[in-house]
Amino acid sequence: MSVFARLKAAALDDWNSYVDHAFIRQMEDGTLPEAVFQSYLVQDYLFLIQFARANALAIYKSRTLDDMRIAQTSLNVIMNEMNLHVRLCERWGLSPADLEAAPEHRATVAYTRYVLDCGASGDLLDLHVALAPCVIGYAEIGKRLEPALLANPDHPYREWISEYASDGFQEAAQASIAHLDRLAELSLTEKRFDGLTAIFAAASRLEADFWQMGYDIADERRNHPAGIKPLGA
Numbered sequence: 001m002s003v004f005a006r007l008k009a010a011a012l013d014d015w016n017s018y019v020d021h022a023f024i025r026q027m028e029d030g031t032l033p034e035a036v037f038q039s040y041l042v043q044d045y046l047f048l049i050q051f052a053r054a055n056a057l058a059i060y061k062s063r064t065l066d067d068m069r070i071a072q073t074s075l076n077v078i079m080n081e082m083n084l085h086v087r088l089c090e091r092w093g094l095s096p097a098d099l100e101a102a103p104e105h106r107a108t109v110a111y112t113r114y115v116l117d118c119g120a121s122g123d124l125l126d127l128h129v130a131l132a133p134c135v136i137g138y139a140e141i142g143k144r145l146e147p148a149l150l151a152n153p154d155h156p157y158r159e160w161i162s163e164y165a166s167d168g169f170q171e172a173a174q175a176s177i178a179h180l181d182r183l184a185e186l187s188l189t190e191k192r193f194d195g196l197t198a199i200f201a202a203a204s205r206l207e208a209d210f211w212q213m214g215y216d217i218a219d220e221r222r223n224h225p226a227g228i229k230p231l232g233a
């Protein structure tokens with residue numbers, strides 16, 4: 001059993017609150033309100049900027065070139081992934097500069113800074129466990145939602161789903177799973193497993209909160225249209 005499979009089994013409720021969130025179900029059947037998706041996607045751009053930093057931290061925390069290359073590849077995947085956000089946001093009239101200028105929502109701050117702190121205070125295994133729900137979870141979601149594209153040729157979230165179902169993204173997730181096993185061989189003891197599970201569970205819950213944030217921002221904007229909240233706030 002892979003370390004990832006063990007972590008997932010040990011934190012299954014938290015994991016499911018993330019990959020089986022209402023946001024994902026509504027995305028799958030195409031009923032997710034566009035305002036919710038837009039609010040999410042702007043924050044996700046800000047999230048990816050911080051995740052790029054977390055992968056850069058993984059390079060810094062690496063003692064071997066192999067570990068550095070793995071983190072470098074993840075950094076490239078993130079930089080590529082941001083093209084999706086730029087392309088989709090362009091259609092709403094939002095430039096990359098607009099996105100970068102949007103204020104970070106507290107759910108974005110909570111998740112990204114939590115992961116960065118796991119890396120700052122822990123070792124490379126702690127950091128990769130904190131990063132694991134990100135790539136591996138989105139790959140799982142992409143695969144699960146892919147059949148919905150066949151069922152509906154006009155699926156409103158085709159590009160998003162295709163990105164995460166793509167071979168490139170799936171391979172990145174497989175590489176993360178394999179890398180966790182290699183790191184664990186070197187430094188995972190049974191004593192450490194509970195602590196790693198706590199990190200994995202917390203990151204999974206923060207992912208669930210991230211979907212929820214899309215609804216919360218859209219609600220706030222609807223209820224306070226004249227409010228001072230700028231886009232993405």
Ligand SMILES: Cc1ncc(CO)c(N)n1
Pocket residue numbers: 044047048081133134135138207210
């Ligand atoms: C919040 C979040 N988690 C994971 C991914 C996948 O990279 C993403 N784009 N955003």
